[in-house]
Amino acid sequence: MPEHADTTLIDIAGHPVPVLKGGLYERYRSNPPLSVIHQQAPELDLSWFKGLQKTQVDMGFASYSPNFYYQNSRITAVYTADLERLRALMPAEVLAQVQPLQVWPGRGLVALTAYSYDYCDNDSYNEIALSIITNTPGKSNFGPFTLVGQSLSKDFWGYVLKLPVNTELARVRGVVGYNLPKWLTPINRREDTAAVTYDILDAQTGKLDVLMRGRKLQGLSDEPELVTNSFTNLDHQGRLAYGYATSRQTAHASSMSADAVELVLGDGSLAQYIRELQLGRMLKYEYVPAFQSALYAPKPLAALHADN
Template sequence: MANRKEDDFFAGIEQVDVWAAGNKSRLPLFYRDARACIAVFPAGLPALKRLLPDPRFTPAQVLPGIGAVALACFEYRDTDVGPYNEFALGILLNNPHIVPLPGYNILRQLAQFNFYPYIFRLPVTTEAALRWGIDYSGFPKFLASIEFSDTGDWLGCELKEREELICRLKVRKIAAPMHRLIKFFIRLYQFRQPQSTEFKMNARALGISLNPFDAELVIGSMHPVARELSRVMLMKKPLMCFFVPSAQLILYGPENLSFPLVNYLFQQGMRIPLDRIREEPEKKDRKALKEKKKEHKERKA
């Protein structure tokens, strides 16, 4: 029964072949085995707004004037682009379908397990993960060292670029009795326009803690991203943290098809000539007309 439940998470989702930097992959992207730890920290609202590229992105507020930054570490063991690690730095935005009251909007997102983060940095560990993320959805990715460590009751993740520490996050391995479907409606910025994509998680084991001592954060002093974090954070004790020792995920493609993206997808990414795009509807119309004529003849007979 367990295997069937796992298979059902991916059932009915059609993937298409895509190319990035000469390498073939598939979208939506399947992550068949992963683990993660996430911590949410209080941040100053004016500093968060300076990181947002468009006024249509509005930070959710924990309290008036206080927003939230999420640090999310993922260890992907089996994916369509091979194994890799990722460290997401995001700003929690308001759910546009919920009244943007301080505290209320974030609590509703938590209650529904539907989150709206804007990703402003997304370091990864492999070239394959880097290229498709940038080319197709505009993820702000860069190559970095992301190392996980298991030390007793803690799961740690250290983020460095060229041996320079950006940050080090540790989350306690709290009890993870829940099995939940979590949706991240990710906001991005591509071709100087808002972009979005859905990242769906089948958390096969999930623990949530509101204890500020269940996560520890160290921020580097010299790296630009470390300084960026230091400027926005109000404290290094989390508002909440998530421990996900076992998960599957699906990353869907970009939802907003701008002209530059359409050009890339058809001429470079999917390698579908534009003539073929015109031919397909014509073929369907001819087939439908042929079937109608056949039905008309059969009725006369």
Template structure:
């Protein structure tokens, strides 16, 4: 429980952050030698090869990229009717079609235990999209994306649990973020939930504990690319990952996803997300969130 807060300014707004926390001390320009002394951060050698720089942004100069030193996540990949996904995407984005008449929706619960923005949780609903300028079959792109562990998506919703995460996401990236309660627990059972803004249940995911694979740092690198508009211009935002402990299950058994009629439940139902294709549970990973860059193919 955090008992002391300080006010900080970002993008013309004042928000509260934990006193003495990473954002209070570093303002996203973390001193890695100091971070390395924090036992909660773990081994941070991965971040030493990615220098931070002061870069321009829509809210003025900021330090980037943003580092997430210790994170976990639960992702459920589901199929949905292609016509519903196409209707949800802004032109010229196109949903990936790996199955006849079907596209892919990813529901992901994130928990960031140690990061530049201080601890918070987040939930994403995203449509897997065709890579801009891609040639060849949609199945071929999906196979290549799986092989490279590099996926492309458009995020439709991205609620969070802290004000600094909300303000940075909305002001800096123009992502669809709002504040709401979220829980993620990876233990004897995997549970994750998100509530509506009034605290009533929205989505609840439960799954049996999977078998985890622990791997050496930087042996399982990957990335995701978000395509979104920033001030009316198409941009891409790269998220790099260094996975340390993970589990994957195709056509997972014993997984339940309860929908209680909140905004995230309604969004999934509106997309027609139904059949569960894959469950990914990451017990430990490191992430790097880069700033948006202009996507020239859509310019």
């Protein structure tokens, strides 16, 4: 939220939440007409969203699904991590359905992604996602072969470990509506001609905890690419659930070079948590300076099996 912005309090599932006064969320509660978006940002191509249908849902509060993200950017780094540690961090009920992908003995994979949602149904915010890469529920886990299959189909599955955000609106919606591990902390994005850097501050001390710096890669592809990222977790009643987001990437590039991304860990709680994963080799870095996305409300995992 812009510094010194005018805010107003709204109620979401009993939580008083400050939101941007006159912003999209205060006025439309996740259902703004595309004509309004076009008026406010005529430079954006909204054609993809015109083919998506919103429906009213109860997520612990009244909302609409999918939630639209009109203008966004991200950087992602995929690292190897200690496999037994990853398994220990997943609930037994989830582990019975999906497992971390083993890329070689004793090593699984985690993805660390820094997002900037510059213009979306929830106004704007930054987010850091730390996730275990898993197989698809109900499908076999063949380790690296499963990873290759997901990469080819652009259909990735994971279990979300940590998800700090920098607005209370994003935190409450994520915790109540998706049962995701979100908390509120300052996340600052800065960029220069060579790189994009995210500074994640510790919520308790206010000190810099994690720094993630990703290179601005050359040779960007401007061929639109659809990517789906899904997660499995437990809902507030302890039942298996899943959710997903489909993204339309309009500018993107990747690298396997170790110097494409820099990760600096401080002394706070998130940095210590990452250390305990025993990160190893960085396998892939993705630079996506422009994408749009649609985030769908979670459903019982049984619904996924029924559809398949």
